[in-house]
Amino acid sequence: MSSVATPAQRRSPAGPKAEQRVRDILRVGREVFAERGFERATTTEVAQRLGVSEATVFTYFRSKRELCMRVIQDWYDEIITAIEAGLPRDQSVREQLEFVVLTHLRLFLIQGTGLCALVLSEGRTKGQDLGEGFVELQRRYTAPLMDLLARGQASGEVRRDIPLRLLRSLVFGPMEHMLWEVVITGRQIDVEASARDLVALLWPALQAPDAELARLRRLRERLQDALAQG
Amino acid sequence: MSSVATPAQRRSPAGPKAEQRVRDILRVGREVFAERGFERATTTEVAQRLGVSEATVFTYFRSKRELCMRVIQDWYDEIITAIEAGLPRDQSVREQLEFVVLTHLRLFLIQGTGLCALVLSEGRTKGQDLGEGFVELQRRYTAPLMDLLARGQASGEVRRDIPLRLLRSLVFGPMEHMLWEVVITGRQIDVEASARDLVALLWPALQAPDAELARLRRLRERLQDALAQG
Amino acid sequence: MSSVATPAQRRSPAGPKAEQRVRDILRVGREVFAERGFERATTTEVAQRLGVSEATVFTYFRSKRELCMRVIQDWYDEIITAIEAGLPRDQSVREQLEFVVLTHLRLFLIQGTGLCALVLSEGRTKGQDLGEGFVELQRRYTAPLMDLLARGQASGEVRRDIPLRLLRSLVFGPMEHMLWEVVITGRQIDVEASARDLVALLWPALQAPDAELARLRRLRERLQDALAQG
């Protein structure tokens, strides 16, 4: 009776060709959003770079915002997958940490860091724009590192007297700062060396400083005892 | 350079009243840009909050972009001034570092972190938009810290085996990461405690590695090598 | 008229299966147009509700407009058929009138009044849109009532001093007004009671008021005479 019905929204098509289109649009959309940010990116440009009409873009994504969300999600998924798949769990915490940092840096720099900026910039407009599912994405995104640090704390390789959140800032913070520097200055860096340096720099701060010293002293004493008895 | 007269382009008015106007617009502009970011901020809103017409804003600033640049510059100036003026140069490097971090955090959080986001977000659109004089601003902005670290290296309080740039990332990075976290999660933090904690955490990484510790580490490494070869 | 062959234009397919398709589309089209009106109805929605592709709709109807026209025509046909088939021609004009009004109200209200609105709304855009054959449809639609009123005039049951057109307005007018009220307010009504009330109210106006009085007086006189003579 009442005419307040939902107005029948067009579903995006779902064939094998359609999936390819979706991938194409996401690929180009990632480029454009990364280069320009959400506001300055235009659906026109996405369409033009792809050589299709604007309407085609809207056939597969209901809105510019939805496209952007999907771009960001995809990119998060890539990072999460890369890290979860490649993490050398049988090696030391420090080596795993180096892997995490290196992978992050590599993926960011390959992609151009624009996406990093996109996420950081758009993430803050919490309530109204993109940020609906952001908190969850952030959680999944930082989960591997949090997990790693927690295991480190359990095994005694990482100090226990500092909240995990702060340790996470200690790792992600300088990493992102390096990335921003690359973005702003345009200077290229040696990714692998930077990752190694950064971890080397951070490592002492992550350990219980006294603990290391104490352990080493105990080690020396035991060696001396052993030599004396041998 | 050229002696050709600049084509009659409207100059912003001068005089004491005019200066007050400029200050007012900058004050309100800072609010609006901080709350909304460059794209979502509108000249309309700036004018309305100030109770003047939109045209008035354009009497004193040639464009929205110019206004935004001035807002950012002013804010940089404030930070730089605050740090240069308050830095306790006669105290230890560590105490000076705490002052720098605390002042940064305080100024950011008082202003609402919107400006931080503004700078970080808009800074990256290098070639075309705001970022013309950004490199220079960044340089002046980080100068006090760079200076401090250099002095620390000279006095032996800060390790010399790491490039200054990396040390700077080590300080600014976690700081900004903490700020983003505040922005995104909306959680309030205890500024002074956070500054103290952060420096405490960073300090071991900034110091010259302890002599004994270094010797012990070398010892352990040699033992490991020997065992591996034996 | 002309012997020039019509240029190869796609004809809607023929066959028993095709006829079923056409009926299906018309059925769903009626729903959608009734709910939304011509402009707000979309071919997408028609196709979706039917579980076919949009292109299929256009295989059987050259355009949205053509579909809408057919929907309206079909609905007119139903009303005309229902009235012509059920009209109790052997009863009094007043009873036939009640049947006409009741049947109209019933069909409108079953269908949801959306079609009524559709016809009334779209009918007015005479020259350009739907209204090509509307005048003819209107004529056939009101024909049964016109016919009934004419017979009433011939038999003396309906006054002859008023043009038929005005009498028709007198009947259809309040009827449609009641319908609009139902549509707008959403209030449900008792169809049969409403039809009876309406006719009761109209009936005095349709009769020659003096004529009725005169006839009744004559009737009474004759009865008195008859009794006197009997």
Place this chain on the structure above:
Amino acid sequence: MSSVATPAQRRSPAGPKAEQRVRDILRVGREVFAERGFERATTTEVAQRLGVSEATVFTYFRSKRELCMRVIQDWYDEIITAIEAGLPRDQSVREQLEFVVLTHLRLFLIQGTGLCALVLSEGRTKGQDLGEGFVELQRRYTAPLMDLLARGQASGEVRRDIPLRLLRSLVFGPMEHMLWEVVITGRQIDVEASARDLVALLWPALQAPDAELARLRRLRERLQDALAQG
């Protein structure tokens, strides 16, 4: 703190020139909406007919919908004012009724009936589109007639055994039906004669049934019953 603030909506200007502009846009808007209906009317056409840019229209009205609402309200106001101002309250109820009907017909037909169609068409999309304040407008719009009929009932000039709402339908219904006929067929009518005829036709139905007539009708019915049973 939170960035979910209202985004500073541009106020429409409010000078003497501005008022003239508002009036101009409303005048042209009324034309366009009347000719095309809400959906088919375009802001482009309003602007073009006025010789201004589309942006100008949106300077004074926040949206197409708001403009349309204002157009309708203005038109309602005109009718209400005309009737309230001109109603000859010292004359008989029948003469007042003639005035109401005549004024309605005149205003509708001068304006072109498009507005009538607009209101009737758009009024039904209750929840979502225009119809927010429609019920109230409808009430004010029919108030003078309702009032008149109520006074007629009080004075004994109008029958009391029928609900007011039905009497209202009895008056407005045929009136609107006549109007639709004019719209659809395009035929011109003599407004004053039509008004007189319509009231003449309705009047018997509005009056208390004549006492003698009622008695005679009962007599006839009893006779018919007796004959049927005999």
Place this chain on the structure above:
DNA sequence: CATGAATGAGACTTCATTCAT
């Protein structure tokens, strides 16, 4: 015959910016 896929045309709306007064 049915449809997946694409699109041209156009709609409403926003906003920085200009200019006469």
Place this chain on the structure above:
DNA sequence: AATGAATGAAGTCTCATTCAT
């Protein structure tokens, strides 16, 4: 100096319609 008023340019999004497969 201040502003009321106007607008060009651009952006997002919708939808009837076409066509190759």
